[in-house]
Amino acid sequence: MSEIKAAEVQAHGMGTTLVRPDWAPITLEEANQLLSRYPDLEPASALTWHSPRPFSSATIAATSSESLFIKRHHHSVRDKAGLTEEHRLIRHLRDRGIPVSDIIAGAGGQTAFEIGEWTYEIHRLAQGLDLYRDAVSWSPFLSEAHAYAAGDALARVHLAAEGYDAPPRAGRQLVSSFSIFGSANPRAAMAAYMGQRAALSDYIRGRNLEQDLDTVLMPLYSRLEPWLGKLEPLWTHNDWHASNLLWSDAELAGGTSSVETILDFGLADRTNAVYDLATAIERNTIEWLALEESDCQDVVHYGQLKALLDGYESTRPLSSEEAAALVAMLPLVHVEFALSEIDYFTGIVGSVSNADIAYDSFLLGHAKWFASPAGQQLLAFLEQRYGIHS
Structure with missing residues (x-):
């Protein structure tokens, strides 16, 4: 070698x-x-x-x-x-x-x-093929079979995590938490989040966060708020992308691929199962970079989305309350990790340009996309799947 x-x-x-x-x-x-x-x-x-x-x-x-x-x-x-x-x-x-x-x-x-x-x-070295070794963020699965297997594996992780009662991580860098829009008072929770992160607070002073909260994020929260009390706290992976999974080679021999090993719990925290599932949808089935670089509107892989949910619910069916929360949470699930990225880029590696991308394209851009025809179509797809009337 x-x-x-x-x-x-x-x-x-x-x-x-x-x-x-x-x-x-x-x-x-x-x-x-x-x-x-x-x-x-x-x-x-x-x-x-x-x-x-x-x-x-x-x-x-x-x-x-x-x-x-x-x-x-x-x-x-x-x-x-x-x-x-x-x-x-x-x-x-x-x-x-x-x-x-x-x-x-x-x-x-x-x-x-x-x-x-x-x-x-x-x-x-873990068992399985690293088929997505070079995959960038938000790239899709290679097949619907992979999406189904990933959903099933995620559900198994959630069932196994029940009873693990460690407290949430406090103020860690690069953790995908749910302390702001998982709370009864997001404004106060946002202030507390900022108070633990000096570099993020300094950066935000130059942005219109209060206005963005009012016009973009809080309207999304109003739909999620009624379901928060129905979500049980759970330690979750929070970065469920195909590149964090190793795969069997069964598909190469004409069989069905399965997840052999689950990697990288660096973003893990105490959130809830719906948060983790929404993250998996956001990470794998919406090709955000294609949207940003080509202005293409056709970025949702609906076959893979259906397979991911089918795989998950084959092992852990969602309750009606969880299904409603999933639809409401999806447009907000990225927010705290986006803030954590901004803190990292400004406070640790000193890249204001990357922090600007994280704020404009990730934090705000992804949330705003759900108000577009393509974003509304995705939410309608989920509503139809679960019989939700908005």
Whole structure:
């Protein structure tokens, strides 16, 4: 296996083109410094792949007997305590038969190590094919069969997560939470959210957030509010995209693909099942980047949307209240992660241009799209599926 040179590594940007990564790739020397803290692991001889994901650095390290997945976070994004929160959830799901990644413990039984300004974790290579390794955000499934399998797997995660009662994550970077529009007073909750994030607060002073709340977001909340009390709190994945799933090769042999492993719980938090399902719809079945770059209106993959919901409800049927909440939540489900991205871009990597894209195209643009004919058609499709009369 040949080693990938650091200069060759590129990352996903805010569009469809690859860009120079914000975080330098992990080096072989760095990987072996970390591996020295794992008595049961051998040194690495080469790094054979670097992840294009933008918010951290990750690589596959080859040793004489196995390959390992190493991920590095800047401490301002994920410290040891924050990473351990994710690992506890993964361990809970693994204990209940969910096929999640196998996190390796090092010295002292630790699964997260801080070295200098970095926080590290190591996973064994998971089972399954990484068919979406190079897929950018909001790209669709390869097939309706994949959409169905993804829906079924998500429902199984939700059933397994019941009873996991860890408190919500407090003020973490790059977490997809539901504290603002999941509350009875979104304005006060928004103020509290800003109060924990100085860089976001500074940026928002130059925008018209109060006006955007009044004209774009609060009207959407008024439809969701009646259903909030019907949604049970639940720890959820919150980044359910095909690229965070590994797949069987059965389809290649004429069979039906299934999800073999579920990856990347970095955005996980205590939200609710409907929030996670709405996120899965928003991430996989609406091709936002195609809309933004070509002004194309035909961006919803309805066959995949139906298959995703069919797969989910084959394992965990939605109640009538959850179905109504799903329709109302979809136009708002992206908001808190958009705010978290803005905080990250302004406070950590110093990219106001990316923060502007996150605010204008992601935070506002996606919400506004649901008032367009195409967005209304999508909501009507869901209303018809569940017999909802708006």
